[in-house]
Amino acid sequence: MGTVAVRGLRKSFGKVQALDGVTLDVPDGSFFVVLGPSGAGKTTTLRAIAGLDKLDAGSVHLDGRDATGDAPAARDLAMVFQNYALYPRHTAYENIASPLRARRCSASEIAAAVERISSLLHIERLLQRRPAQLSGGEMQRVALARALVRHPRAFLMDEPLTNLDLKLRVEMRTELTRIHRSLGATFVYVTNDQVEALSMADQVAVLKEGKVQQIGTPAEVYERPANQWVAGFVGSPPISLLACHAEGDRLVGAEGWTLPRPRWTTAEDGRPLLLGVRAEDLSVERRGDASLPGELYGLEPLGDRTVVDVRVGTEILKVKARTTVTGTPGERLLVTVDLDRAHLFDAGTGLTLSEAGR
Amino acid sequence: MAVSVDEAVSTRPARDRGSPARRFGGRGRSALEVTLLTVLAAVMLFPVLWMIETSIKENRDVYAIPAKFFDFKVTMDHYKDVFVASGSGRSTLSAAFLNSVVVAGASTALATVLGVPAAWAYSRFAMKAKKDQLFFILSTRFMPPVVVVIPIFLMYRQVGLIDSKLGLILIYAAFNVPFTIWMMKGFVDEVPAEYEDAAMLDGYTRLQAFWRYTLPLLLPGIAATAVFALIFSWNEFVFAIFLTSSDSVRTAPPAIAGLIGGTTVDWGLVAAASVVFALPVLVFAYLVRKHLVAGVTLGAVRR
Ligand SMILES: Nc1ncnc2c1ncn2[C@@H]1O[C@H](COP(=O)(O)OP(=O)(O)O)[C@@H](O)[C@H]1O
Ligand SMILES: [Mg+2]
Numbered sequence: 001m002g003t004v005a006v007r008g009l010r011k012s013f014g015k016v017q018a019l020d021g022v023t024l025d026v027p028d029g030s031f032f033v034v035l036g037p038s039g040a041g042k043t044t045t046l047r048a049i050a051g052l053d054k055l056d057a058g059s060v061h062l063d064g065r066d067a068t069g070d071a072p073a074a075r076d077l078a079m080v081f082q083n084y085a086l087y088p089r090h091t092a093y094e095n096i097a098s099p100l101r102a103r104r105c106s107a108s109e110i111a112a113a114v115e116r117i118s119s120l121l122h123i124e125r126l127l128q129r130r131p132a133q134l135s136g137g138e139m140q141r142v143a144l145a146r147a148l149v150r151h152p153r154a155f156l157m158d159e160p161l162t163n164l165d166l167k168l169r170v171e172m173r174t175e176l177t178r179i180h181r182s183l184g185a186t187f188v189y190v191t192n193d194q195v196e197a198l199s200m201a202d203q204v205a206v207l208k209e210g211k212v213q214q215i216g217t218p219a220e221v222y223e224r225p226a227n228q229w230v231a232g233f234v235g236s237p238p239i240s241l242l243a244c245h246a247e248g249d250r251l252v253g254a255e256g257w258t259l260p261r262p263r264w265t266t267a268e269d270g271r272p273l274l275l276g277v278r279a280e281d282l283s284v285e286r287r288g289d290a291s292l293p294g295e296l297y298g299l300e301p302l303g304d305r306t307v308v309d310v311r312v313g314t315e316i317l318k319v320k321a322r323t324t325v326t327g328t329p330g331e332r333l334l335v336t337v338d339l340d341r342a343h344l345f346d347a348g349t350g351l352t353l354s355e356a357g358r
Numbered sequence: 359m360a361v362s363v364d365e366a367v368s369t370r371p372a373r374d375r376g377s378p379a380r381r382f383g384g385r386g387r388s389a390l391e392v393t394l395l396t397v398l399a400a401v402m403l404f405p406v407l408w409m410i411e412t413s414i415k416e417n418r419d420v421y422a423i424p425a426k427f428f429d430f431k432v433t434m435d436h437y438k439d440v441f442v443a444s445g446s447g448r449s450t451l452s453a454a455f456l457n458s459v460v461v462a463g464a465s466t467a468l469a470t471v472l473g474v475p476a477a478w479a480y481s482r483f484a485m486k487a488k489k490d491q492l493f494f495i496l497s498t499r500f501m502p503p504v505v506v507v508i509p510i511f512l513m514y515r516q517v518g519l520i521d522s523k524l525g526l527i528l529i530y531a532a533f534n535v536p537f538t539i540w541m542m543k544g545f546v547d548e549v550p551a552e553y554e555d556a557a558m559l560d561g562y563t564r565l566q567a568f569w570r571y572t573l574p575l576l577l578p579g580i581a582a583t584a585v586f587a588l589i590f591s592w593n594e595f596v597f598a599i600f601l602t603s604s605d606s607v608r609t610a611p612p613a614i615a616g617l618i619g620g621t622t623v624d625w626g627l628v629a630a631a632s633v634v635f636a637l638p639v640l641v642f643a644y645l646v647r648k649h650l651v652a653g654v655t656l657g658a659v660r661r
Binding site for chain 1: 427435484550552553555556558559560561562563566571573575
């Protein structure tokens with residue numbers, strides 16, 4: 001068993017409200033990602049689950065039992081810290097053995113467990129080194145090993161891959177997913193990298209300024225963002241947002257363009273809206289009845305595809321295109337919009353209006 | 359006490375201090391600098407040299423006029439007198455040195471045992487009015503000893519601590535605890551709290567986490583702090599002379615001062631006693647000098 005639930009977490013540091021009513025339910029055995037920009041309160045959330053900080057309000061439940069007041073040691077959790085927090089005067093071996101020593105395991109049990117986990121993470125030859133003699137990626141593996149060496153109720157991981165270079169990061173993503181599957185354990189994984197979240201998670205909770213913006217599967221968060229902010233944060237290149245309002249059966253842009261009004265929108269005429277379209281739902285090649293006039297602003301070749309920047313009025317749209325696309329800046333062109341996959345947000349509240357009619 | 363946190367920290371820029379000479383003088387120091395330093399060293403060290411000379415001169419040479427710098431007969435009699443009484447058995451001075459060792463050692467140990475955990479708590483935990491509390495703790499050091507010694511004398515007389523080693527140990531510890539808290543808080547601040555967090559998740563209690571993973575990292579700082587506390591207690595004079603009277607309790611500073619006065623002064627004995635008194639401080643500071651520097655530059659340690 002390994003369910004983790006938090007209810008209405010609140011925590012402030014002086015004037016900063018780090019957590020403002022965070023409620024999460026992490027099912028047993030899931031890879032649960034908390035995604036948010038720096039300063040969103042991700043670390044504070046993990047520390048609350050671990051019992052490292054006193055909360056202003058809220059409760060933490062482990063396996064359905066209220067563990068709010070429990071000492072960290074009593075919670076049976078393992079954590080990988082953002083800066084690894086490896087004990088500087090101890091060898092990698094001693095670092096990894098520490099959780100077992102704390103539980104008074106015998107020397108032979110410890111040796112066996114450390115050996116097992118070090119071969120899983122390919123760090124056997126690092127065991128006699130101290131943290132100062134390890135590279136960032138090696139420290140990160142040792143920190144992971146210290147967590148994975150036992151079988152706690154759940155694993156808490158605070159941006160464990162952020163400090164790695166890109167190649168290693170991509171490798172470790174796969175590695176971690178594989179470890180998660182083979183252990184079948186509960187992972188609460190914190191990151192500011194939306195690619196990590198989308199590629200690794202069973203469920204994603206998007207956090208901003210101490211408030212949960214949306215909880216769902218990666219597909220749900222990507223396809224049906226709960227608000228304009230989530231839409232902008234998740235996805236690369238970022239979603240394009242255009243100010244507009246509904247007028248009869250048309251959507252009228254602030255820049256003067258018009259599009260057919262999507263069937264599913266229920267917004268009343270004249271209400272200020274934001275139309276959000278992802279780069280893959282825009283095209284400069286396809287033709288359709290919903291298109292916007294613009295001019296070429298720039299090309300960003302990415303190898304497998306090219307992102308075309310198109311200026312519509314004062315706004316820039318990011319359009320995914322094949323690498324064969326060419327053009328000169330200033331050239332006039334039409335951008336076709338896949339309205340069935342577009343999003344509408346209330347310009348005032350930022351909340352999505354797309355879900356009601358779909 | 360003369361040593362402040364700032365002084366303790368001031369060894370850090372020592373490397374920079376020598377550099378202007380290297381920059382302007384090309385190789386080595388300029389002649390002017392050497393001359394000035396020599397004069398300064400001579401002026402500063404002359405009393406020390408004179409003290410050492412006097413301690414090994416025969417009494418006849420001590421009083422000789424004109425003074426003898428080199429052509430005197432060397433004797434160790436004064437040092438013998440420091441430790442051995444004129445008849446036989448131990449001298450009162452040697453008892454005073456022993457008292458100093460006990461009082462300085464015990465008060466430093468007490469201040470360290472009390473001050474280090476307090477510094478850790480002030481560094482790690484959020485508490486109300488923390489800055490005010492720390493300022494209040496330090497403010498107990500603002501008062502010069504002469505000002506507080508009278509009320510303390512009266513209090514000590516009431517509770518029977520007057521003329522006792524325990525009384526001196528307590529008052530020195532009381533003076534050293536604020537210093538220890540302030541100095542050690544700086545060292546604790548330098549040790550990331552995450553080590554303890556990680557240890558608690560490993561399954562240790564907070565105190566075990568401190569003991570296993572933070573305390574070993576603090577040892578250089580503790581050594582540096584303890585040396586300062588030790589030197590304060592060893593050198594302290596005002597409380598010692600007011601609060602003690604019998605030879606069996608008196609520490610070395612008032613005992614040595616007591617040698618001066620009366621009709622004749624045995625300068626050889628005074629000098630020898632002073633050398634013996636100064637030696638432990640020098641030796642101890644020398645032995646822990648690496649720790650002093652390490653402690654003082656802990657912030658530069660790679661994390
Ligand atoms: N110990 C602390 N003291 C003061 N402010 C803090 C502390 N820890 C976190 N904060 C503040 O709380 C907010 C959330 O922090 P954190 O949980 O570390 O964010 P994240 O991990 O998502 O980057 C930030 O604004 C941060 O500055
Ligand atoms: Mg963080």
